[in-house]
Amino acid sequence: MKKIKRIGVFTSGGDSPGMNSAVRAVVRTAINYKLEVYGIHRGYKGMIRGEFEKMTSKSVAHIIQQGGTFLRSARSKEFRTIEGRKKAYTNLVKNKIDAVVVIGGDGSFKGAGIFSQEYDIPFVGMPGTIDNDMFGTDYTIGFDTALNTVTEAIDKIKDTAHSHDRTFFIEVMGRDAGFIALKAGIATGAEMVLIPEIEGQEEKLEKYLSTTKKTSSIIIVAEGNNVGGAEKIAKAFGKRFKEHGVRVNVLGHMQRGGSPTAFDRYLASRLGVAAVDALMDNQRSVMMGYANHEVVHVPFNKTIKGKRGIGEELLRVNEILSK
Numbered sequence: 001m002k003k004i005k006r007i008g009v010f011t012s013g014g015d016s017p018g019m020n021s022a023v024r025a026v027v028r029t030a031i032n033y034k035l036e037v038y039g040i041h042r043g044y045k046g047m048i049r050g051e052f053e054k055m056t057s058k059s060v061a062h063i064i065q066q067g068g069t070f071l072r073s074a075r076s077k078e079f080r081t082i083e084g085r086k087k088a089y090t091n092l093v094k095n096k097i098d099a100v101v102v103i104g105g106d107g108s109f110k111g112a113g114i115f116s117q118e119y120d121i122p123f124v125g126m127p128g129t130i131d132n133d134m135f136g137t138d139y140t141i142g143f144d145t146a147l148n149t150v151t152e153a154i155d156k157i158k159d160t161a162h163s164h165d166r167t168f169f170i171e172v173m174g175r176d177a178g179f180i181a182l183k184a185g186i187a188t189g190a191e192m193v194l195i196p197e198i199e200g201q202e203e204k205l206e207k208y209l210s211t212t213k214k215t216s217s218i219i220i221v222a223e224g225n226n227v228g229g230a231e232k233i234a235k236a237f238g239k240r241f242k243e244h245g246v247r248v249n250v251l252g253h254m255q256r257g258g259s260p261t262a263f264d265r266y267l268a269s270r271l272g273v274a275a276v277d278a279l280m281d282n283q284r285s286v287m288m289g290y291a292n293h294e295v296v297h298v299p300f301n302k303t304i305k306g307k308r309g310i311g312e313e314l315l316r317v318n319e320i321l322s323k
């Protein structure tokens with residue numbers, strides 16, 4: 001196997017708080033191994049365009065606490081094509097990159113897996129997404145911050161819901177997964193949570209609205225749940241249950257931004273060190289995961305194919321406490 005002298009690092013897919021902490025950890029660990037390290041701007045798009053920048057320890061100073069990603073992120077249709085990946089390879093060779101750390105979601109790992117089957121450049125990954133839906137890790141970088149942001153917002157909305165005897169439908173991110181919705185539901189004491197993983201929630205919602213004695217309620221709606229978006233649900237149910245004084249709040253992109261929590265900074269730092277360790281140990285096509293407070297290596301194939309369940313216990317806790 002070729003000796004690794006220079007590595008690349010990039011962020012890809014949706015941004016998440018803690019991505020900067022992750023890049024910082026990768027850069028400084030690489031330097032600790034006396035490797036050279038290049039940041040690749042705008043994910044696979046920048047790899048194809050040749051947006052490479054040499055990083056020093058100073059390049060990543062004062063970013064551990066910043067949200068977003070200073071390397072920028074992007075989605076690239078071109079990388080899905082053979083021609084696009086060839087251009088990316090040419091640029092990696094031109095910049096003498098021997099191995100790469102990708103920080104992103106399962107789509108980014110899928111691209112990396114395909115690329116390293118075609119070309120002999122090892123990739124390892126770090127899970128950077130607010131949704132927490134990646135198989136093989138208890139936490140993804142950014143989830144804890146998003147959960148705290150959502151919790152703070154709902155606490156505020158709850159004050160006004162209570163003061164004015166209203167029912168609020170609050171939409172949170174989660175097209176395929178209800179982790180943010182369910183954990184925020186437990187953390188804020190929401191009356192109900194609608195998530196993509198559960199069927200038959202429409203009847204349950206109807207039953208709740210027609211029988212509850214509560215004068216104010218918080219109903220958290222994950223965007224991918226099967227009843228519909230918060231606006232649609234509120235329109236339909238608001239007309240029928242006028243006594244609830246239905247209101248809607250879509251939290252939107254505020255959930256993706258902001259300074260990462262201490263946990264996300266810690267997680268990103270640990271996984272960043274582990275990612276470079278893994279490359280130096282000749283590993284490839286594995287994601288750094290965090291399970292039972294330990295770093296684990298999860299093959300890209302498993303993270304892509306595996307589906308992370310929401311967990312019966314979380315549902316039970318929410319069910320008991322929301323009554």
Ligand code: ATP
Nearest residue numbers: 013014044075076079080104105106107108111129
């Ligand atoms: P998020 O969870 O935030 O959506 P993600 O990493 O899953 O993050 P995607 O948009 O699915 O985000 O993937 C990021 C990029 O990875 C894509 O824009 C594309 O360039 C690359 N990619 C994804 N799937 C493939 C694939 N099958 N082949 C080649 N490249 C891919």
